[in-house]
Amino acid sequence: MxxxxxxxxxxxxxxxxxxxxxxxxxxxxxxxxxxxxxxxxxxxxxxxxxxxxxxxxxxxxxxxxxxxxxxxxxxxKPVWLQALPLMVALVTGIFLGALLAVLVLSK
The missing domain is CATH 1.10.260.40 (lambda repressor-like DNA-binding domains)
Structure with a gap:
């Protein structure tokens, strides 16, 4: 025990x-x-x-x-796993920023 x-x-x-x-x-x-x-x-x-x-x-x-x-x-926990939420937020932000840029520039 x-x-x-x-x-x-x-x-x-x-x-x-x-x-x-x-x-x-x-x-x-x-x-x-x-x-x-x-x-x-x-x-x-x-x-x-x-x-x-x-x-x-x-x-x-x-x-x-x-x-x-x-x-x-x-x-x-490995360092990369501790930083995973930050990495996901960063990638999501980059993706949304690029999507917004494409939408604005396509008008």
Whole structure:
């Protein structure tokens, strides 16, 4: 399951807990906490334990993940795709300008 590792890290640091302290409180290994904070991947049981100990609602986790995924998708777009609406507007403007010129000059 994907988790928002920055949310986990922030909540842990707000409490001034070490990774080992969080692991002990959740009943999971230190290695698991390290993996969650590094990769953002965890089993359902680990996520439930972290959410319970850190008092995080699952909906908050999914909202943060969705925001990050949307932001990352925007960053990952190629430059030409980001500029596509501008290019379409430019080509449309040139076409309409040429059409208008032809209509005016043909009279």
């Amino acid at each position: 994907v988790v928002d590792q920055s949310l986990i890290i922030d909540q842990r640091k707000q409490r001034n807990w070490t990774q080992q302290h969080l692991a002990d409180a959740c009943g999971i290994s230190l290695r698991t906490v390290q993996r969650v904070e590094r990769d953002g991947q965890a089993s359902n049981e680990t996520v439930q334990a972290l959410n319970a100990v850190l008092d995080i609602e699952l909906s908050q986790q999914s909202q943060d993940i969705t925001k990050k995924a949307t932001h990352q998708a925007q960053i990952d």
